[in-house]
Amino acid sequence: MADHPTNESLTLDLSDIEWRVGQQVGGGQLWEPCNKTDIRRWVMALDYVNPLHWDQRFAQNTKFGDIIAPQSFAVALDYGHGNNQACVGRIDGQHMIFGGEEWWWYGTHVRPGDQLFQERIFTGYKVADTRFAGPTLFQRGDTIHRNQRGDLIARSTPTCIRYLAKEAEKRGMxxxxxxxxKHWTNAELIEIEQVRRDWFLSNREGKSPHFEEVQVGDKLPRRVVGPHSIASFTTEYRAFIFNIWGSFYWKTVEGVKDCWVNQDMGWIEGFSFDEEGAMIDPRLRDGLYVGPSRGHIDDTKASEIGMHRAYGYGATMAAWNTDYLAFWAGHDGLVRHAKSEFRGPAFEGDVTYIEGEVIEKIEKSEWGVPLVRINVRMTNQDGKTIVTSVNEVELPY
Known part of the structure; x- marks a missing residue:
């Protein structure tokens, strides 16, 4: 497909964006602490077959003494797939997708009964011309995640990509x-399942490799997720707790004028919520039926925003990366930092292969602990890269 020439007359109106840089952001806050069912629902949706997070009998015989949440779970305890801090300001006729995520974790695990609270800040943006949609806005924001005791759990920085939906539809990249x-044969599905099973048996007991024994060039076991389907996308959507009816309330930021709580970002027709109507009928803000997430499970709606067919969630791809690393690191390891760039979506019918390689050992890190740096690459069945990430993982010394 030939590149489209830049259309100089096509611009993004940033007048409601620029003045918000550096401002704290409001948004949704979950009402209740998380429980074991929430954690189990999350790992089920991500196909993360780590018994520490779902098997009561296994978990109670570990050093944790009970089920704990995976590190990736912090995003499930936030509102809006964790992107609220970056998706601020109105642009008429826009749509939004994830462009990447960066996470830092500070060593306190989320356990059943914990409740997370978020401080959100819109930190900046840039505009670039893309083949996908012409003038495209890349927005970033920071979220600080703390539990009910004030313990620092994590910090996250997503990149949200906003563009004119009709232009992306017209270009049809x-x-x-x-x-x-893709229609998979039975033989192909058996092969996929074998890769899947080999991965989750590779460290089911949670043993941690020691820093001294890991070498640059070591390969992590290969993982596969999929085939992705409307059923798997729906399961993922419902595992984000805010997507369950009545699970959150809107929270402002005291002292901040227009802190962007639940405003319409400028969605095209058929992609916005009815916030007032949802007070009576919660389906009117349920993204599986209305709203901006419809394109994830509806080919027609996906085409209207330039995505061609049903596709997966960016926050889910970042979580696959975190889980992949944490599983290898075991019960005594910790993912400290993960920076993922999304190169393309996981489409319906595709599978995602995940592969990692140790590229550096850092004996004296800024965290004060030994780390290994790991490159992770996710590809589909055709070898096309959909995610690349650079990560730092703490291992016992």
Whole structure:
């Protein structure tokens, strides 16, 4: 597909964006602490078959003494797939997708009965011309996640990509690059399942490799997720707790004028919520039926925003990366930092292969602990890269 020339007359109105830089942001806050069912629902949705997070009998015989949440779970305890701090300001006719995420973790695990609270700040933006949609806005924001005791759990910084939906629909980039919906043979599915099973048996007991024994060039076991389907996308969507009816309330920031709590970002027709109507009928803000998430499970709606067919969630891809690393690191390891860039979506019918390699050992890190740096790459069945990430993982010394 030929590149489209830049249309100089096509611009993004940033008048409601610029003045918000550096401002604290409001948003949704979950009502209740998390429980074991929330944690189990999350790992089920991510196909993260680590018994520490779902098997009561296994977990009670570990050093933790009970089920704990995976590190990736922090995003499930936030509102809006963790992107609220970056998606601020109105741009008429826009849509939004994830461009990447960066996370830092500070060593306190989330356990059943914990409740997370978020401090959100919109930190900046840039505009670039893209083949996908022409003028495209890249926005970033920081969220600080603390539990009910004030313990620092994590910090996250997503990159949200906002663009004019009709321009992306007109260009239709993914009509050619996404390929046809893959129909898997029984033999192929058996092979996929074998890769999946080999991975989750590779460290089911949670043993941690020691820093001294890990070498640059070591490969992590290969993981596969999928085939992705409407069923798997729906399961993922419902595992984000804020997507469950009545699970959160809107929270402002005291002293901040127009702190962007639940404003309409400028969605095209058919992609916005009815916040007032949802007070009576919660389906009117349920993204599986209305609203901006419809394109994830509806080919027609996906085409209207330039995505061609049903596709997965950016926050989920970042969570696959975290889980992949944490599983290898075991019960005595910790993912300290993960920076993921999303190169393309996980489309319906695709599978995602995840592979990692140790590229550096850092004996004296800024964290005060020995770390290994690991490159992770996610590809689909055709070898096309959809995610790249650079990560630092703490191991016992």
């Amino acid at each position: 993914y009509q050619t690059t996404a390929g046809a919906l």
